[in-house]
Amino acid sequence: MTATQRRQAIVRKPKQSRSKATVAAILEAAAQILAKDGWDGFNTNVIAKRAGVSIGSLYEYFPNKQALVDAIAEDHLSKGEALVSAASSLLVPTVAPDDIVKILVSGIVELHKDDPELHRMLSSEVPISPMLRKRVDKLRATVIERLADALKHHISQNRIAAQLLFDVADAAVHRWFIEDDGTLAAPERLAEQLQCMMRAYLDGLRERA
Structure with a gap:
């Protein structure tokens, strides 16, 4: 992903291993929920819970549903x-x-x-x-x-x-x-x-x- 695409996809770019792991967990949870429940069931609170992170942590990297699905x-x-x-x-x-x-x-x-x-x-x-x-x-x-x-x-x-x-x-x-x-x-x-x-x-x- 280019720098421009990354800025459009997420709010803050993960730099440390822990941050990268958080982003990976969020995206994995998001993909699972999207596949199971579709766009109507694609909810950031549910995704954060599945990923084991706070909703605030999710929004640090992804400002909305569109940013998640684009990633x-x-x-x-x-x-x-x-x-x-x-x-x-x-x-x-x-x-x-x-x-x-x-x-x-x-x-x-x-x-x-x-x-x-x-x-x-x-x-x-x-x-x-x-x-x-x-x-x-x-x-x-x-x-x-x-x-x-x-x-x-x-x-x-x-x-x-x-x-x-x-x-x-x-x-x-x-x-x-x-x-x-x-x-x-x-x-x-x-x-x-x-x-x-x-x-x-x-x-x-x-x-x-």
Whole structure:
């Protein structure tokens, strides 16, 4: 998190180990309550009690509910950005189409397979700040750009294909693990099916060319 983002998210930046532990406990409690009770049950007094801190201590770091939920969403986004950074190093010009698909699908599944209840709240009920919305849009654009660059060595309509691949994978994972109850398929099984479908799509494009 940058200095500007941190100032917007919390009142006072934790410096000592004890302060950092307090912030971590507050965020963990906040994430648990948000996942269980949703935005309507997201109450700072309840969060402070769950975290084992006073309400005054909570407000030292988080001025309101919005700051808390933005910090939770920021953590999720940071994981996504880290996955994109790691995947980008693998999407070199020599990578095969099958491996491009595998890198994309495994990354999206990895990001969304854990804590589906919390993801559901973040993607539906919770009002995310405009700053974080911009980061979400930038993350999507970055993934599509990396995919398009890798695909241009194999197909001609690489940008359209890149957007379709990302949107299909993201929508399917969201639908199966976030919007539903997560029992339609294990993460590994869903990843396998998505990769099979996407490889067939790319093979068809290459055959037509």
